[in-house]
Amino acid sequence: MTNPDPFLSPDDEARRIARDILATASYASLAVLRVGTLLPSISRIALATDLEKRPISLVSTLSDHTKAMRANPSCALLIGSPGDKGDPLVHPRLTLHCIATLIPKDVPEHDGLRKHYLTLRPKARLHVDFADFGFVRFQVEDGMLNGGFGKAWRLSSDDLQASQII
Numbered sequence: 699m700t701n702p703d704p705f706l707s708p709d710d711e712a713r714r715i716a717r718d719i720l721a722t723a724s725y726a727s728l729a730v731l732r733v734g735t736l737l738p739s740i741s742r743i744a745l746a747t748d749l750e751k752r753p754i755s756l757v758s759t760l761s762d763h764t765k766a767m768r769a770n771p772s773c774a775l776l777i778g779s780p781g782d783k784g785d786p787l788v789h790p791r792l793t794l795h796c797i798a799t800l801i802p803k804d805v806p807e808h809d810g811l812r813k814h815y816l817t818l819r820p821k822a823r824l825h826v827d828f829a830d831f832g833f834v835r836f837q838v839e840d841g842m843l844n845g846g847f848g849k850a851w852r853l854s855s856d857d858l859q860a861s862q863i864i
Contacts, residue, residue: 705852712845723778759832792843798835
C-alpha cells in the first residue's frame with residue numbers, strides 16, 4: 699500500500715497564511731551547511747523584508763552562519779512562532795528554501811536597505827554600522843507551509859510570488 703501525498707494543493711488560504719507569517723515575523727531559524735562539512739547548523743536570526751517583500755536580515759561576518767552562507771549560499775528559513783498555549787505543532791509555520799546573497803556595504807543599494815531595515819527593526823541601530831555587520835537577502839526558491847494539524851502545502855516560487863511574499 700502506498701501512502702497518499704499529505705500535501706494540499708496550494709490555494710488562496712495557503713498563500714494568505716504564508717504572507718501573514720512572513721509579514722509578522724521578527725525572527726527566523728536559519729539552516730545552513732557548516733563550512734567544510736555536510737553537517738547542518740541552525741541559528742536564530744532577526745528577520746525583516748525589503749521593499750519588494752523579500753526576506754532580509756542583518757548578520758555578522760564573524761558568525762558561523764554567515765561564513766557558511768559565503769561558502770554555500772543554499773539555506774532554509776523556518777518562520778513562525780508557537781502560541782502561548784497548546785501544542786506548538788498546531789501553530790502555522792513556513793519553511794522557505796533560499797539562496798542567500800550577502801549585500802556589500804559599498805554598493806548603492808546598501809544605504810536604502812539600511813534605512814528601510816531600521817524603520818522595521820529600530821533596535822538594530824545599535825550595531826548596524828559595526829564593521830562586521832551586513833545585510834543578507836534570501837532569494838526564495840520554494841517553500842513548505844504547515845498551517846496546523848492536517849493542513850500542509852508545498853509552495854512553488856509562483857505560489858509565493860502570487861501571495862506577494864517575494
